[in-house]
Amino acid sequence: MHPESYLAQCGSRWDSRTGAVSMPVYQTATFKHPGLGQSTGYDYSRSGNPTRAVLEETMAWLDGGCRGLAFASGMAALDCLARLFVPGDRIVVTEDLYGGTYRLFERLYRPLGIEAVYVDTADTRAVAAALAQGAKALLVESPTNPLLKIADLRTLGCLAREHGALFAVDNTFMTPLLQRPLHLGADVVVYSATKYVNGHDDVVAGLLVAREPEVAERLAFFQNAAGAVLGPQDSWLVLRGLKTLAVRLARQQANAQAVAAFLAAHPAVARVHYPGLPDHPGHDRQRGQAAGFGAMVSFMLNDPAKAPDILAGVELFLFAESLGGVESLITLPAVQTHADIEPGTRARLGVTDGLLRLSIGLEDPADLVADLARVL
Structure with missing residues (x-):
């Protein structure tokens, strides 16, 4: 079955x-x-x-x-x-x-x-x-x-x-x-x-x-x-x-692909982390061991100082911790989910004040992209 x-x-x-x-x-x-x-x-x-x-x-x-x-x-x-x-x-x-x-x-x-x-x-x-x-x-x-x-x-x-x-x-x-x-x-x-x-x-x-x-x-x-x-x-x-896991994941992954592609082309973004992008270092590896790439996306800003304004300015994305729900969320891992990791280790890994993490939900992908385009 x-x-x-x-x-x-x-x-x-x-x-x-x-x-x-x-x-x-x-x-x-x-x-x-x-x-x-x-x-x-x-x-x-x-x-x-x-x-x-x-x-x-x-x-x-x-x-x-x-x-x-x-x-x-x-x-x-x-x-x-x-x-x-x-x-x-x-x-x-x-x-x-x-x-x-x-x-x-x-x-x-x-x-x-x-x-x-x-x-x-x-x-x-x-x-x-x-x-x-x-x-x-x-x-x-x-x-x-x-x-x-x-x-x-x-x-x-x-x-x-x-x-x-x-x-x-x-x-x-x-x-x-x-x-x-x-x-x-x-x-x-x-x-x-x-x-x-x-x-x-x-x-x-x-x-x-x-x-x-x-x-x-x-x-x-x-x-x-x-x-x-x-x-x-x-x-x-x-x-x-x-x-409803199967239908949720299908929509969330499609939305994540669209959001990641938008971010990868945006001049305010230095780097996008999403294994569904062909240039991701683990793209081929993930294709060989999994049936999809998931719906989590993170990206590095060219100017980390803009992160607070982005978090305050989003209207469709919810500024909240956790992930995987039907609602799209945005968070700053360095000061939220990963605050317990010592600053030097975070900096070495790349979990800095300019790294934002997105959990992509079930909203219309055009609306998600528009929300990010406006704050970026």
């Missing part, structure tokens, strides 16, 4: 007793036991809830994994993943990554003795060199946030196996409809389901999908033990968002 067909009906056939087409919201903390030593399969909603279970099963099917796990946020999902490691472990991580992930490793896990080593994961040789020094895991964003660099996931998967490292991919920007990291060698896929998976800017949620039962069981233990699970109402909202 094609993923689009599966998603259109996710949860629609679960309730055989009533025939409910929409997956019911099981807004309950606990479940009645049939008898002593007996269970319906559900006991307490932290350990398992039918609405959350359908979401988790849907994501496992989409990614081709053995199990999915839903969390109260994307950071809660990453925190669960990080619990696989112990003091003395070393993790190779994408250097231009979401600032919250950097904060998690630097402020929470480095003091516990878990070391994150940051490399350009679009540079396969740099990753190989870092893994050769010993690492328990490789965590990659691809495309990266906010510079949209593309890693060679197949090759990195081979390198991780060669060095005995767990390979995890943050697939938030792509979703399983555009990129399936488990099929490219990853062991675990991470999502901020707040973004494209839900797609309506009304839920905060996170997801993990594991390829093998051994890793899945450990992650499920941590999920239950720590308890940062996604509630049933939010699980239902994410399921509802998944039903």
Whole structure:
């Protein structure tokens, strides 16, 4: 079955007793036991809830994994993943990554003795060199946030196996409809389901999908033990968002292509980061490992001093953090999403005061271009 067909009906056939087409919201903390030593399969909603279970099963099917796990946020999902490691472990991580992930490793896990080593994961040789020094895991964003660099996931998967490292991919920007990291060698896929998976800017949620039962069981233990699970109402909202994921992504990608092409030709723009542009360094690599280029665009201004006026002047774009919703958003990563990364590192990476990031929504592309043309 094609993923689009599966998603259109996710949860629609679960309730055989009533025939409910929409997956019911099981807004309950606990479940009645049939008898002593007996269970319906559900006991307490932290350990398992039918609405959350359908979401988790849907994501496992989409990614081709053995199990999915839903969390109260994307950071809660990453925190669960990080619990696989112990003091003395070393993790190779994408250097231009979401600032919250950097904060998690630097402020929470480095003091516990878990070391994150940051490399350009679009540079396969740099990753190989870092893994050769010993690492328990490789965590990659691809495309990266906010510079949209593309890693060679197949090759990195081979390198991780060669060095005995767990390979995890943050697939938030792509979703399983555009990129399936488990099929490219990853062991675990991470999502901020707040973004494209839900797609309506009304839920905060996170997801993990594991390829093998051994890793899945450990992650499920941590999920239950720590308890940062996604509630049933939010699980239902994410399921509802998944039903339209295919049509949303198609329109968002078409809009992103139009916006990126406009920006690439504008004299006020020094550089555009969008893998859908033929001159993007990762264009061919992305074509070979994914079914699309996504709908995130970032660009560097020739004059960074104009950034505040652009943020204040846009009328259709919303000046807001997050991404992946039906509304188009604009943000300045250096002072918002990536503020926790030290200034020197941001400057070296190119996450400067002149870099603006766009999350392209479902509006008419001509209106989006006109809004940017006016403020530029």
